[in-house]
Amino acid sequence: MPESLFGEDVIVRTIARIVAPFIQLFGLYVLMHGHISPGGGFQAGVIIASSFILLALALGLPESKERFKKTIRLPMESSGPLIYASIGVTCILAGGYYLQYGMAFLFPPHVVSAILISAVEIGIGITVMAMIVTIFYSMAGD
Amino acid sequence: MVGTSHLPILVVLLPLVTAYITPLLGWIDKRICNPLVVVSMTLAFLASLLLARSVLTGGVISYHMGGFAPPFGIELVVDYFGVYMCIIISFITLMAAIYSREYVAKELHESKTVPYYTLLMLMTGGMMGASVTGDLFNLFVFFEILSISSYALVAITGKKVAIMASYKYLLLGAIATSFTLVGIAYLYILTGTLNMADLSVRLQSVYGVGGSSWTLIAALAFFMVGYCIKAALFPLHTWLPDAHSMAPSSISAVLSGILIKVGALAIIRVLFNIFQPEFVVETIPITSMISWMAAAAIIAGSLFAISQTDIKRMLAYSSVAHIGFIILGIGLATGYGTTGGILHIFNHAMAKGCLFLCAGAIIYKTGIRNIDDLAGLGNKMPFTMAAFTIASLSMIGIPPTAGFVSKFYLGLGALETGTWSGWVFIGTILVGSLLTAVFYMKVINNIYFKEPLLREDVQRDETPLGMLIPILILAGGCVIFGLFPRIPLSLAEPAAKLFLGGI
Numbered sequence: 353m354p355e356s357l358f359g360e361d362v363i364v365r366t367i368a369r370i371v372a373p374f375i376q377l378f379g380l381y382v383l384m385h386g387h388i389s390p391g392g393g394f395q396a397g398v399i400i401a402s403s404f405i406l407l408a409l410a411l412g413l414p415e416s417k418e419r420f421k422k423t424i425r426l427p428m429e430s431s432g433p434l435i436y437a438s439i440g441v442t443c444i445l446a447g448g449y450y451l452q453y454g455m456a457f458l459f460p461p462h463v464v465s466a467i468l469i470s471a472v473e474i475g476i477g478i479t480v481m482a483m484i485v486t487i488f489y490s491m492a493g494d
Numbered sequence: 495m496v497g498t499s500h501l502p503i504l505v506v507l508l509p510l511v512t513a514y515i516t517p518l519l520g521w522i523d524k525r526i527c528n529p530l531v532v533v534s535m536t537l538a539f540l541a542s543l544l545l546a547r548s549v550l551t552g553g554v555i556s557y558h559m560g561g562f563a564p565p566f567g568i569e570l571v572v573d574y575f576g577v578y579m580c581i582i583i584s585f586i587t588l589m590a591a592i593y594s595r596e597y598v599a600k601e602l603h604e605s606k607t608v609p610y611y612t613l614l615m616l617m618t619g620g621m622m623g624a625s626v627t628g629d630l631f632n633l634f635v636f637f638e639i640l641s642i643s644s645y646a647l648v649a650i651t652g653k654k655v656a657i658m659a660s661y662k663y664l665l666l667g668a669i670a671t672s673f674t675l676v677g678i679a680y681l682y683i684l685t686g687t688l689n690m691a692d693l694s695v696r697l698q699s700v701y702g703v704g705g706s707s708w709t710l711i712a713a714l715a716f717f718m719v720g721y722c723i724k725a726a727l728f729p730l731h732t733w734l735p736d737a738h739s740m741a742p743s744s745i746s747a748v749l750s751g752i753l754i755k756v757g758a759l760a761i762i763r764v765l766f767n768i769f770q771p772e773f774v775v776e777t778i779p780i781t782s783m784i785s786w787m788a789a790a791a792i793i794a795g796s797l798f799a800i801s802q803t804d805i806k807r808m809l810a811y812s813s814v815a816h817i818g819f820i821i822l823g824i825g826l827a828t829g830y831g832t833t834g835g836i837l838h839i840f841n842h843a844m845a846k847g848c849l850f851l852c853a854g855a856i857i858y859k860t861g862i863r864n865i866d867d868l869a870g871l872g873n874k875m876p877f878t879m880a881a882f883t884i885a886s887l888s889m890i891g892i893p894p895t896a897g898f899v900s901k902f903y904l905g906l907g908a909l910e911t912g913t914w915s916g917w918v919f920i921g922t923i924l925v926g927s928l929l930t931a932v933f934y935m936k937v938i939n940n941i942y943f944k945e946p947l948l949r950e951d952v953q954r955d956e957t958p959l960g961m962l963i964p965i966l967i968l969a970g971g972c973v974i975f976g977l978f979p980r981i982p983l984s985l986a987e988p989a990a991k992l993f994l995g996g997i
Contacts, residue, residue: 426521433514437507450503452561 368410375403379477386473393473397480404485413492425482432479436472443468501545502557502570505580506623508538509587513615520608527611528595534615535588538622542580546985549577554992556628564628565692571628574989575836578982579625579752579759582840586751586847587618589964590744593851596960597744597858606650610742613650617643617748621756630678630768631688633760634671637724641667644753648741659736666733670723674760677716680709681768690767701773711778717764718780725757727784727821728791731814735798738810743854746806750813751847755839758820765824766993775827782915785825789922791818796929800936804863805853808933809846812889815926816842822919823904831907832990833983838900840982841888841975845897848885848968852878855957855965865937870946878957879941881969886934888972891927896976901927 379400386392408416440451451472453465512534520527549555549572557570572580591614598610620640627633645667649660682688685696700710719730726734734754738746765774765781774780795815802808820842823835855878856862856871872879888895901923908919956962975982 427518430514430518434511437511437514440503441507444500444503449558449561450500450507451559 364410368406372403372407375406376400379403379481383473383477384470386470393476394480396473397477398484400477400481401484401488405488408488408492413489417489420485425486428478428482429486430479432475432477432482435475435478439468439472439475499555500557501541501548502555502572502626503559505538505541505545505584506570506619506626508534508541508619509615509622510619513612513619516612516615517608520611524604524607527608528591528598531591531594531611531615532588535584535591535618538618539581539584539588542577542584545572546577546581549574550984550988565687565689568632569628569689569691570626571691572626573992574985575759575762575993576625578836578840578985578989579755580622581985582755582843583618583621583625583752586843587614587748589847589851589968590614590748593747593854593961593964594744596958597742597854600858601742601854602651606652610647610650613643613647614745614748616640617647617753621752624756625759628690629688630681630690630693633763634674634678637674637756637760638671640753640756641671641724644737644745644749647745648737648749650745651740651742653740655736656740659733659740663733663737666723666730670720673716673720673723677713677720680713680716684709684713690763693768694770697769701770701777714764714769714774714778714780718761718784721757721760721764722784722787723757724754725761725821726754726814726817727787728794728814728818729787731791731795731817734814735807735810738813739804739806743806743850743857746809746854747847747850750810750850751843754813754817755820755843758817758824758835758839761821762824762993771827771994781825781827783825784821785915785919788818788820788822788825789919791815792822792922792926793929796926796933800929800933802933803865805856805865805868805937806850806863808865808937809849809853812849812930812933813842813846815930816846816889819901819904819923819926822922823900823907826904826907826911826919827994828907828910829990829994830903830910832994833986834900834903834905834907836986836989837903837979837982838897840986841896841900841972844968844971844975845885845888845895848881848965848972849889851961851965851968852882852885855961858961859955859957865940868937868940869944872942874953874955875957876954877962878965881965882941883938884969884972886938888976890931890934894973894976896972896979899976899979 379396382391382399383393383396386396404416404420407419443452444450453468459467512531516527516530519530555572556564557572558564559568559570594610598607602610617640620636620643623636624633624640627636645660645664648663649657678688681693684700685693687693687696697710700707723730738750741749792815795811795818799808799811799815802811816838820835820838823831823838826832855875856868859875862868884895888897891897891901905920905923908916908923910916957965
């Protein structure tokens with residue numbers, strides 16, 4: 353892949369730089385509202401990953417990779433499912449079935465449920481984001 | 495608190511969680527991967543044994559994921575057959591993991607170590623999940639997990655032939671999974687549910703209706719073709735010889751030993767758990783159809799195996815023949831027959847696992863793959879070759895070994911049908927066993943009695959201990975479970991009874 357698809361085009365580079373944080377912010381919004389509105393971990397992960405893909409298209413692959421190194425991606429890919437599994441096991445330890453959220457544990461059940469669902473969604477989001485970026489980088493010739 | 499009641503989810507979680515921990519720890523130190531996987535599989539094996547004890551004492555266990563009641567929530571159902579498969583899967587994977595320690599260090603590039611263990615654990619997690627799930631769509635998802643990780647594992651050596659074999663496997667596997675997905679969609683259209691127990695209840699009202707039963711037949715056909723590709727039943731076996739012979743030997747042992755049996759498990763689940771036995775035996779005689787296909791598999795697989803010169807290819811074709819024995823037992827749909835088929839899953843897993851590990855040890859030590867060049871190995875690697883011989887005898891079905899018991903049960907099952915086709919199947923079992931003897935005896939003859947070309951090659955040079963121990967354990971198992979067949983039968987018999995309850 354060349355340095356950048358658009359060469360040194362100032363407009364593309366500037367817009368990409370400005371838009372990327374907002375895309376990521378929107379991703380976080382989708383992530384945290386996943387349990388009460390359309391969206392959730394997977395969608396949020398894809399949205400956040402798309403900001404890195406946009407940077408790769410506009411600024412070139414090396415600069416995008418500099419912002420999201422493999423040493424960060426690799427632990428993220430693994431930790432998401434571990435968060436998911438550990439919350440499932442926490443539910444067992446608290447006396448329910450695997451991933452049974454609705455039990456009283458320090459807080460009333462509905463609060464615990466909201467916290468744990470969000471935590472599971474965050475786990476999914478982390479993995480999906482890191483995986484999609486990794487897949488994109490590999491296809492771009494990592 | 496955490497008691498035996500949560501074991502169904504734990505046996506699935508253990509390998510899956512290990513699969514995600516492995517890259518993290520392997521990133522710090524590659525040498526940590528193997529002990530981690532071995533410990534995890536030992537725990538999974540012990541958990542499966544505990545699960546077997548609670549199933550044997552308390553009957554079928556149902557576990558509700560997230561606490562939602564079955565038809566709506568996802569349910570794990572651990573019946574006799576499911577826990578039986580769990581024990582086999584965790585045991586063979588444990589043996590392959592112990593064996594991998596020294597094998598992988600030499601046969602694979604250093605950078606492949608972490609992906610190797612990660613994919614192995616993912617595949618095991620998929621197989622464990624497929625064994626204990628009570629939800630049809632969940633079965634599909636677990637099948638995808640195990641298939642995709644096995645495609646990658648076949649190609650992990652990075653050799654051109656291995657990548658080609660993996661690609662072929664990928665294409666046929668993708669066809670199989672899409673067929674099963676269409677089958678699932680048809681059943682969902684008919685009944686509006688995906689829970690297996692619920693499906694079998696709701697399908698009762700569908701059997702009689704004329705128009706919609708075509709959908710039902712189409713669904714059954716899609717399932718059978720899809721899962722027969724996964725189980726590599728004879729005309730649909732073409733991916734197997736390449737994939738199983740090109741994979742690293744430890745992976746071949748897992749693929750041939752248990753992965754194709756998970757396909758057989760899916761066939762059993764579809765035929766007996768979802769559809770009514772009367773429907774698959776009488777209305778649409780699918781069981782007799784797969785029996786004939788299995789009989790063809792036994793003969794054809796053995797004939798193909800005879801003509802092979804590569805030892806791993808020969809073992810792979812032998813698997814085609816032996817999956818025929820298993821499916822024949824399922825298709826007979828009689829007490830003894832199905833028990834024999836289920837028992838043969840266990841016996842073949844041990845014998846074929848042992849044989850592939852031995853083949854791996856031969857390649858590890860000498861680099862020989864050609865059967866004609868094996869001369870003198872009986873003096874060079876006596877323990878490995880003794881194990882190879884015992885496992886071969888079990889494959890043929892010589893009395894003190896385990897293979898005899900399951901073939902005997904299959905023969906009894908064929909007699910039990912009381913028709914002329916039963917006698918044909920007995921003839922097939924006998925001819926198949928004789929043909930099996932032909933190609934295994936050829937190898938044993940080369941190992942012990944053929945003069946080696948160069949005398950000085952025959953130095954005592956045994957397989958390293960880490961690789962020898964799993965080989966010997968598996969070979970010992972072939973004899974022990976031949977002498978005490980009641981141990982696996984205590985699970986296989988009630989499993990068969992449960993499936994055939996309707997007849």
